[in-house]
Amino acid sequence: MKKTEMISLSLSLSLGLLASYTPEAMADDKQVKQQSMLQPIVDHVDVIAHRGASGYVPEHTLAAYEKAIQMKADYVELDLHMTKDGELIAIHDSTLARTTNVEELYPDRAPWSVKDFTLAEIKQLDAGSWFNKTYPEYAKKQYAEEKIPTLQEVIDFIKKKDKNAALYIETKAPDVYPGMEEKLVEFLKKNGYLKKDKVIFQSFSEASLRKLQEIIPEDIPLIQLYTPKMIQGLNLDDVFNRAAEYAEGVGPDKSLVTPAFMQEAHERHMIVHPYTVNTMDEMVEQLSLGVDGMFTNYPDRLVELNKKPYISHGAASGEVTDTSAVLWARTSQSANVQFEVSEDSSFKKAITKTEKAISKHDLTVQVKITGLKPNTIYYYRIQALPGSHQVYGSFKTAPAENELKPLTIVWGGDTGGQGKIPPFKAFSAMADLRPDFFLFSGDTIYADNATPAVPNPPSKTIEDFWAKYKENRTDPYLRKLLQSTSIYAIWDDHEVINDFSGPFEPLTSTGFQAFTDFWPMLKERSSSGKLYHKFSWGDTLDLFILNNRSYRDPNTKLDGQDKTMLGQEQLEWLKKELLNSDAKVKLVASSVPISIPTGKPNARDGWANGDNINPDDKTGYEHEFAKISTFIRENKIKNVNFVTADVHFADIIQYDPDHNGTVDYRELVSGPIGAGMGQPPTLDPTFGPERLYAEGGFFNFGVLKVDPGRKQMTVEIHDENGKVHFQRDFPIE
Ligand code: G3P
Ligand code: CA
Secondary structure, eight states: OOOOSSOOHHHHHHHTOOSOOOHHHHHHOOOOOOOOSSSOSSSSOEEEETTTTTTTSOTTSHHHHHHHHHTTOSEEEEEEEEOTTSOEEEOSSSBSTTTSSHHHHOTTSTTOBGGGSOHHHHTTSOSSHHHHHHOGGGOOGGGGGOOOOBHHHHHHHHHHHOTTOEEEEEOOOTTTSTTHHHHHHHHHHHTTOSSTTTEEEEESOHHHHHHHHHHSOTTSOEEEEEOHHHHTTSOHHHHHHHHTTTOSEEEEBGGGOOHHHHHHHHTTTOEEOOBOOOSHHHHHHHHHHTOSEEEESOHHHHHHHHHSOOEEEEEEEEOOOSSOEEEEEEESSSEEEEEEEESSTTOSSOEEEEEEEOGGGTTEEEEEEOSOOTTOEEEEEEEEETOOOEEEEEEEOOOOTTOOOOEEEEEEOOBSOTTOOSOOHHHHHHHHTOOSEEEEOSOSSOTTSOBTTBSSOSOOSHHHHHHHHHHHTTOHHHHHHHTTSEEEEOOOGGGTSTTOOGGGOTTHHHHHHHHHHHSOOOHHHHGGGOOOEEEEETTTEEEEEOOSSTTOOOTTSOOSTTOOSSOHHHHHHHHHHHHHOOOSEEEEEOSSOSSSOOEETTEEOSSOOOTTTSTTOOOSSHHHHHHHHHHHHHTTOOSEEEEEOOSSSEEEEEEOTTOSSOOOEEEEEOOOSBSOOOOOOOOOOTTOEEEEEEEOSSOEEEEEEEETTTTEEEEEEEETTOOEEEEEEEEOO
16 A cells, blocks of 8 residues: 655644645644544645636546636646547547537537547637537637647646646546556556646545556555445445555545545545536535535635635534624634624624634634514624635524514534444424524533544543534534524533543533533623523523533532532522412423433432432432422422423423322433444332423434413424424423
8 A cells, every 4th residue: 555755644744734824823722632534634625627727617628727826726627538549538528519619510420429530620629619609608719729638748747837737537447548657658648647746546446446556655645436326235345445555645525525524534544526516615514524625616715715714613603682692703813803793694784793702612713793673583604815716604682571472492412422424314404494593502511532633532621522522513404403593502421521520520621611611601601610501582481591511519528418510509599480470481401311321220310319220329419409399389380391402312201299189390301413322221219200201312402492372392303314203292281
């Protein structure tokens, strides 16, 4: 197996080098050691002009190559075919029909295969007019003069235009044009192009690449191209083991690039060059996955992204009230980030705010937008200046105090655990419901589980924690959800480490920082590590977000009157807020369940001690929950619903702790969105649970609809495809 010097993985990994930085950005952006596989293993993301700058100029013409060079592409991509008289020419299709006027000139020669025409005949053809007709916005009269070039003409032309320009040549299977590889190699040698940095070879044909491997110098890279069909159903590990025998990298269809794919490549020191990536949004998505270069018809766009700042991992809005919202974004390098918010999607009248993204927060940036109207849809547009890339999204503000409006929310948790890696389809199904907001019920990352972002867990450094959030934001489905509604995010244990107790865990502050860097969050919630907060949606719903981690006694402590999960202050706050709430529905967002035993025997992590499954377990936090339960009951606080994820199955439970036949509160459990799947165990009986539904073994999320007009609340559990598995109406008392 060859390993090119060009791909000096170990060096760039250890330095954590990223794509080109401007000198100004370098001053702020520390280069840090990261283990993430989701970053380039080269120090420059290559811009490969696909068929020349073929988005602007007719493909595979000298004009297209000239444009690519002008745009500062690193490579000009060439597809080669051979004429009847053995000349290598640059053309993509095996026939002349699509990109020339061959049908007019030679009407009797269908199917107009390249191999059936001599070079002299081919030179009669017009290789540009088709483009003028198809793309009038880019049409130019002179394109009608363009001819199909020979490889010799391409090389002569490119040499003249830029002596440093390099070629990225695709070969077909050896049996299509027997002897083509040898001929090509001889040809390049003669012209001084059979050199590292002058040429890369690519092919869908393994046979062609293996043939080339025998006859070219070791340091010239070979890239195995893949269509989705080629590797469908195959084990990625096997695919990469095989390619690594002869190739230095892979060129996948862009849809194949996922964190898992990147890990397979980068852990073998193989580069990834996806094709054909044309919009800036697509390019940014590929960059977030850590690709090492891209084939594009629009090289200027990737050239810009290599230089100027851009919004690197989508955007989010969160913690909306009736008059405010927090907007979140992350940039690729230190930059001023401009946020525009408007009621009108064309942004004619917008509120504009600018905030600097700095490396201390991993280039994440948040702004609070105030002065908004209640119950109103707002559009936002975010741009890292002076870059031109823009990210769009929208959210809805809460209804005004005392207002009653119908409401639909989605909730769920658990993403990236037990070997499950984005993308997670459930996020897309959630977005399709156009919810008023998304409650992310914790375990938004699994800092302590192995994924491509942190192959050697647990996360210890802040860079590890940040890498986990960035990994989940490579998910187009998550970005779709976050950019179409707002979020309230709560944390649970895996934002730090399994089953942790905040005051006793050394990683707490690191995990906390990353959590608050990567989710839109009001200062009053995130300052002093508080996190618990109340948000109101008019009189329809009050959301009480708990912080179940920062104040808890160790799980191993024996339960008793003095054992706490919430801490005295938070407990009193919750009771007071519940008592004062006029909302039709009270939703208490807890990151752990009430009567589903979690954690370990004698170190229970949720409220329940689980002594039903481990008799005489003296841990859990039942004494504290009993205080909440009694308070709700004695004060006749109605319509209280605890909502959580955490346990990796769905469960809908109602509680009658005093066994008087009246339901006092409910518990709504969904998940996982994207983590290992579990099965419902027996419930701890302490608080009188009655199970209405329980189902495991599937990715799922919850939907809560409140219809104040009909005095009804509906709870649903949907699978990742949006199919409803459970639905039940509950009267609002
Ligand atoms: O060579 C990478 C990419 O170009 C493969 O697709 O069909 O455009 O040659 P195609
Ligand atoms: Ca090609």
